[in-house]
Amino acid sequence: MPNENARSPGLGNAAARGATLLGLSQAVKVVTMFASTVIVVRLLSPADYGVIAMVAPIASFILIFQSLGLGQAVVQRRDLTADQINAVFWFNIFASLAIALSFVALSPLVAMFYGDRRPGYVIAASGLTVVATGVSLLHVALLNRQMRFGALSAIDMTVAIVSFAATVLSALILRTYWALVIGPLVGAIAGSLLAWFMDPWRPSIRVRLQGARSLLRFGVDVTGFNLLNQLSRNIDNVLIAKVWGAVQLGLYDRSYRLMMFPLQTINQPLSRVMLPALSSVLTDPVRYRRMFLFAVRSLVFVTVPGALVAAACSEPLVVLLLGERWLGAAPIFFWLALAASVQSVSNATGWLFISSGQTRSMMNWGVASAIFAIGSIVIGLPWGATGVAAAYAASEVLRIPILYRWSTRNTSVNASDLYAVLLPSLAAGAAGAAVVWVLKERLEALPLIACGLVAAYTSSVAFHALSNEGRDMIARSAQMVRSILSRGRSSTMVAAS
Known part of the structure; x- marks a missing residue:
């Protein structure tokens, strides 16, 4: 099974190497993030960022159901069967497609809620990014379980660089909020292609759900926490947009992302190292x-x-x-x-x-x-x-x-x-x-x-x-x-x- 080297005796050295590799990839992400901020923020307006920020809390709340915590379950569990892994993959695929369709269905309601058609267009288009990331969720989880941090670092750097280039190019050409939609979509496609190349596991059409119930119980609890966490962390965007408008939200959103991005950039890869290491x-x-x-x-x-x-x-x-x-x-x-x-x-x-x-x-x-x-x-x-x-x-x-x-x-x-x-x-x-x-x-x-x-x-x-x-x-x-x-x-x- 593709998980045993995560349990090897040299765990401390593997964790240290993993932290080093993922740290290097995160350094690339920080550089591209700040470079994108400095360049793109001068090409777009606070209102453009406000439009994206209007959609973000709604999208992030629904996206919790894309994985249902099964990625963490794959990393944490000591033993997994082939049927369990295959079931997780197909769940991710069907969940991603359902979320993409729900984004399209919600777009008129989002536009009506804000009194602005632009966030409706954005959430409908965001369904493409959901599908692009959904096809590789399991592959990334397997790489994490195996503590293959070199492969994960390569994926992260590819997504960061491709997203940066696509966002800047789109901003130069379009000068609208669509640049902030196109960049992540192109980066997600590149990352998923590389994840499939890095991990040799391939799905089977025959899906068996034996043993998947324990994974679902674990995932449901994680998802419940993530739902509450997303609600508490995104209700501020919704209320600021509703009461104070896009400009105030744009200022708040840029401030939040500018400060929190370095923390998230460090914490996310470290979590990839620590969860399999601590579980072991x-x-x-x-x-x-x-x-x-x-x-x-x-x-x-x-x-x-x-x-x-x-x-x-x-x-x-x-x-x-x-x-x-x-x-x-x-x-x-x-x-x-x-x-x-x-x-x-x-x-x-x-x-x-x-x-x-x-x-x-x-x-x-x-x-x-x-x-x-x-x-x-x-x-x-x-x-x-x-x-x-x-x-x-x-x-x-x-x-x-x-x-x-x-x-x-x-x-x-x-x-x-x-x-x-x-x-x-x-x-x-x-x-x-x-x-x-x-x-x-x-x-x-x-x-x-x-x-x-x-x-x-x-x-x-x-x-x-x-x-x-x-x-x-x-x-x-x-x-x-x-x-x-x-x-x-x-x-x-x-x-x-």
Whole structure:
């Protein structure tokens, strides 16, 4: 069966190599994302982005049913039969086709709800992208289960580069929101073709559902959580668009994506590494705890100080990346950056829920989390997009004690471990932000941001070095960097030869 090498003895080395490979691919995604933002945002208007943002919450909510959590089930389960794998593939195909048809059917209602025909056109056309991604969902899950991170990295980089090129070219030619539809569609087609090339598994027309019930139970719980999560994370877009219009939504959407993209870019590939790795050591509590905390400590070391410096530099950073006409996004960006500073650990708690098989507990947490999020959005809405962002940031902080305790139950990780991981990076980010506030009247944007980042990450190294776990994380991270650089020099020498 195509899954056994995920369980090999050299799991730690495989995870480290996987993190390195996926990190490189995510670096490409970050570069293309920011390059696309800087270029395309100057070719399109806030209203164009607002049209896409009107559709996004509706589409993302329905798209949860495309996989029904079966991708995570394929990765988490230790044993899978050929019939189970084949059944998952055909479920993904039929679900994708059904969702594409539902997008077309919903398009008139979407246009009527917003009083604007443009989002209706966009959601109808988005069905093509759904089908393009649906044909490769299982192949990607199998690659992840096998911990074939080189293949996954190649797919990610291909999608990023092709989407970037298609979006920029379409924006130059069309100068409308259609560029933001065409780019992802072309990238999805390229990614699916490559996934089929990378994984040799092929479907059978004969579908047997024996054994699929246990996968569905797992997937239903994951889907329930994802539904609640999507509702709480996208209701803000719907309410801002309905009450304040496309321009305010465009500012909010760009601010959200600008801040959250780096976090998602790091968290998504790390999840691909950690879920199969943690699932494999579930019966070894000491190793499970050590592996999880090392990954989360590394994650916050990279993300948290930068997020707080970005909050302190919100105005010059927004103007630098998006241009003067997007200055209204700066206060929104400030609050969302503060929220991002604690989200790295919050997002990583999903690894605990899924790897330990506690998907029902995860779904129950989704109910509580949705109540927090939706309540905060309603409270902040009278103050526009900035009020929503501020209330959202407050809700992220307030739910931390509940989430940390809830997610660590029945695992070898303690809630106190999560606080110990997060606090040094928060303190380092605060030091970097203080440097920014002292120098902001004296320096231009780039030197100011650079000074803040240097202060933040220097402080982060110092604070983490105060603990044995922090010193171990720094030493192992430095070793990984040296390994990457060594591989890069070797590749260059081979190419030269």
